[in-house]
Amino acid sequence: MKRVWSSLAMVAALALAAGSAQAQNLNVVSWGGAYTASQQQAYHDPYMAANPGVKIVNHDLGSGALAKLRAEVESGKVTLDLIDMTAADAIIACDEGLVEPIEPDTWLAAAPDGTPASKDFFAGTLTVGGTNCFIPQIVYSTTFGYRTDAFKGKQPSSLLDVFDLKAFPGKRALEKRPNNNMEWALIADGVPAKDVYKMLSTDEGVARAFAKLDTIKDQVIWWTKGAQPPQLLADGEVVIASAYNGRLFSAIVEKKQPIAIVWDWQAFDLDGWVVPKGGKNLAAVKKYVRFATDTQRLADQAKYISYGPARHSSAGLVGKHAKLGVDMKPHMPTSPENSKTVLISDYVWWADHQAELNDKFNAWLAK
Amino acid sequence: MPTPTDDVMRTADGTPLKISLQRALVRSRLRALLLVLPLLAFVLVFFLFPIGHMLFRSVDNRIVGSVLPRTAVAIQDWDPDRAKLPDEAVFEALVRDIQAAFKDRTLGRVGRRLNYEKPGMSSLFRKSGRGAARITGAPYRDRMIAIDKRWGDSSTWRLIHRESGALTSAYFLAAADLKLSERGAIVRQPEPRRIYLTLFYRTLWMSGLITVLCLLLGYPVSYLLATLPLRISNLLMILVLLPFWTSLLVRTTAWIALLQTEGVLNDIMVFAGLLSEDGRLQMIHNKFGTVVAMVHILLPFMILPLYSVMKTIPPSLMRAARSLGATPFTAFVRVYMPNTVAGVGAGCIMVFILSIGYYITPALVGGRTGTFISNFIALHVGETLNWGLAAALGALLLGLVLALYLIYDRIVGVDNMKLG
Structure with a gap:
């Protein structure tokens, strides 16, 4: 009897191993072009390197994402895991009940000095328009x-x-x-x-x-x-x-x-993540979002595109453009010189x- | 076995021939039906059902009733024609509905729905959701009015009363630049908000113009294709088909490069001294650009049916007309052209219907004055997410096309149409 149990346990262990070895796909929607490329280099590639079991698949839907999201949620077959949207679209999605509400301090990483996410993101950006579904990434x-x-x-x-x-x-x-x-x-x-x-x-x-x-x-x-x-x-x-x-x-x-x-x-204006309601990979998405919106990752994105990170703690880490070597700070919309009015x-x-x-x-x- | 004495013809087993024949016919019809069944099912599932489903959205109004169920019932007893506010029971129903909807996160939907009718409802419900969550008991009316004084305004209540039914005419009215007044009468939108009738009208006349231009340009080309020796006409055919196979976006963008004020055409005209440097023509991002680009894109849809019809006209007809004394012109007008009517009809209806629903090209080169109604359907599907209005605009467009098709059938006859 004991042998039967142990062999069963072995089968189960094998099945588990096989399951985890099989790559988990995360369907991430964004705008395409230079913007998706900046996310690929700053978020996706380092995350996939650290988590070999996860494969992030980009879908360039741009402003068509909102309609696609609604069609999926209404039909009950949600295939998208994470969507990059402008704040205005995210408010519509949140009002229509198409996306998950988020809890900033449990979902998102604190700043390196320990400031909780709800204080570290720019004031009001996590509750834009009185909603609570939007995780800001950049100020453009x-x-x-x-x-x-x-x-x-x-x-x-x-x-x-x-x-x-x-x-x-x-x-x-x-x-x-x-x-x-x-x-x-x-x-x-x-x-x-x-x-x-x-x-x-x-x-x-x-x-x-x-x-x-x-x-x-x-x-x-x-x-x-x-x-x-x-x-x-x-x-x-x-x-x-x-x-x-x-x-x-x-x-x-x-x-x-x-x-x-x-x-x-x-x-x-703000651009950031929303999580579709009824997505199949919520746990994996939460893990990814926590990584992709931490202080360093948001600052890294500014190496590839001149959009300002939405966290106070990221501002100081903005450096030079990865390829051109230009100092990115003067090109940020959020720099004090540029944002007088x-x-x-x-x-x-x-x-x-x-x-x-x-x-x-x-x-x-x-x- | 006695032989039947009547004079009915029978088969070997004794059944009357007529009945036997009928049975065989029914069987073969059933077999035929079985063969087309997959197609029928396909059309039903992938064509009629989705279109019907989408069109139903143009009258579907279940949001208020499903998110605010108690209020929708309670308000039925209220008389919207009197200035008095609904009584305490309705307010209590409202508070309970809002509290439940706030928890289920469905309150935003009702706010957005009512905001289509009355700007400001979106923020009213947003504000009331947070406020009502703290209300624990009576007086409900005073507490709601304390949250926002619009709850004390009977126009808010008239709107909820009006839109609490399962069906609405609001989307169709909006699509025709109309609306319901506060008292429920159909009135025109205020002048600054009237937009859709202008666009329907523009879409129709510009599509008509595009069709006529396609016919004028396509007819001679098809004639050449059908009458030139094969060696040359094949080359010509490739010239027609090559752009047809090229991506729509590429062709549209090519027109931008050609027509823009710093573009090829303007450069040539300035170089040739026809235009001054400051007098460059604006040929794109307006009606002109839309018409030029769409005529080019839709031209093959005119040429191909025309060609297929012209190919079947025997050259001997023209020769016979000439030999009977007709001038080349008379022979062409009296003999050749009537024979091409089927192709003209098919080409025109194809180009017209395609251009009426065109969307990408007008969006890219239409600018301010050359956009079509379909651009607004796309706006409401993709951006504003007002699918009810999009469905109503689509339904009107569909109705318009069907009406034109019937008129065409009356005048030309659909049986005369020939696609190939």
């Missing part, structure tokens, strides 16, 4: 790039210059959505930044923003994909463009285009008004 910004060869003499240096066609003639490129553009229009029209959302809540405020945008409307090309504005600048199609700061960095530093950045009133999106306000302003904005565009 939508800011302005201009062609350095487009203007003789004085170069654009502020938000006002973007709206100044007399001093800086030429085409502009702006993102084809109301967000940021409406706020910028009001700030450029003289509204104090703290009153912008109160103003936009009224019909007069919206009309005032459109009136300001009207002054440049026929000189604007509207972009929808992040790759477009650097291309439009490089082709000389536009002289000033709003663009993601990481894309501008790549155009300026990596591709040596004659482009420079205006940081005045850059619009901060910053537009911070009011996510709660946008959740209320997005649908309404989408309609108004598109109706205004079609006119």
